Amino acid sequence: MAKRSALLIVPTLAALVAATAALAAAAPAAPAAHAAAAQTATAPQAAPAASSGPPAVTPDPYSDGSVQAGAAKATMCFACHGPDGNSVSPVFPRLAGQNAVYIAEQLRLFRGGIRQNPMMTAMAAGLSDEDIDNLAVFFAAQTPSGLEADPTLWKAGQALYLSGDRKHDVPACVACHGPTGQGNPAAGYPALRAQQSAYVVTQLQSYASGTRYSGPNATTATPNSIMMFTIAKRLSPAQMQAVASYVQGLR
Numbered sequence: 001m002a003k004r005s006a007l008l009i010v011p012t013l014a015a016l017v018a019a020t021a022a023l024a025a026a027a028p029a030a031p032a033a034h035a036a037a038a039q040t041a042t043a044p045q046a047a048p049a050a051s052s053g054p055p056a057v058t059p060d061p062y063s064d065g066s067v068q069a070g071a072a073k074a075t076m077c078f079a080c081h082g083p084d085g086n087s088v089s090p091v092f093p094r095l096a097g098q099n100a101v102y103i104a105e106q107l108r109l110f111r112g113g114i115r116q117n118p119m120m121t122a123m124a125a126g127l128s129d130e131d132i133d134n135l136a137v138f139f140a141a142q143t144p145s146g147l148e149a150d151p152t153l154w155k156a157g158q159a160l161y162l163s164g165d166r167k168h169d170v171p172a173c174v175a176c177h178g179p180t181g182q183g184n185p186a187a188g189y190p191a192l193r194a195q196q197s198a199y200v201v202t203q204l205q206s207y208a209s210g211t212r213y214s215g216p217n218a219t220t221a222t223p224n225s226i227m228m229f230t231i232a233k234r235l236s237p238a239q240m241q242a243v244a245s246y247v248q249g250l251r
């Protein structure tokens, strides 16, 4: 067991496989596809979507998007998400440095009414697929900055982030979100570094309650979403607060 937790500190492929395997019982949505996505670091589109499973793999904004075209469009996002995606208000997530595959995927979910938020539904409604890819690579190219971790919370948050909570079958966050919270662009796992802790807590609650996405297949709305629905349910409110504070301070 000691060996396994040591592995989980580093987001190697073995750690990813271990983390997804730990969830396999609760997550029947083809964990092999996640491992395949992690393996094909240079070809994120190579992971095949199971015909009966979640929607097809996200198009690759890294090859299709233009940072320059995205910059022109992004000014309409700054009012809420802050200059260059570093939001000031904790209710608006930071987008700076977020991975482009994840940004594009979430914008399509807002546009399709699957992730529901009155402000974002209105914003995403007018975006073309090209706009989405351009905006995604623009925000991915920005440098995240933000608040620090709460000194009374970050130690507990760090322990959970790096080692998980074996008693409650919670895998280490680091396995998928990376040692500096940078996420995993090839696999489409979001970055968490510098993210507003209030926003992180809200999202963990919405996964836990099953409301992050709507519709008949809410927990499999994205190829990877079942993992977070499973993990968040196992977290206590205190653990959510602590780990949210920790990631807010990560760079």
Ligand code: HEC
Binding pocket: 073, 074, 076, 077, 078, 079, 080, 081, 091, 092, 093, 094, 095, 103, 104, 106, 107, 116, 117, 119, 120, 123, 135, 190, 202
């Ligand atoms: C009027 C305020 C507002 C504007 C303008 C706005 N957003 Fe948002 N955005 C939000 C809110 C609020 C959320 C959080 C929604 C939630 O809690 O589910 C959000 C969430 C997002 C997310 C999901 C982030 C994550 O980490 O999952 C993305 C991506 C996003 N917005 C992109 C954009 C883009 C691109 C634009 C400009 C075209 C834009 N937003 C304009 C308010 C806004």
Ligand code: HEC
Binding pocket: 019, 020, 093, 160, 161, 170, 171, 172, 173, 174, 175, 176, 177, 188, 189, 190, 191, 192, 200, 203, 204, 222, 223, 224, 225, 227, 228, 231, 243
């Ligand atoms: C097995 C991989 C994996 C592990 C382990 C994992 N996550 Fe995630 N996480 C994901 C994926 C994939 C998503 C995107 C899910 C989706 O499509 O909605 C995500 C999304 C999130 C989000 C939403 C981000 C946003 O911008 O809205 C938060 C917050 C989060 N995870 C926190 C955590 C925390 C805290 C832990 C540890 C307790 C953790 N995750 C462990 C894979 C993982």
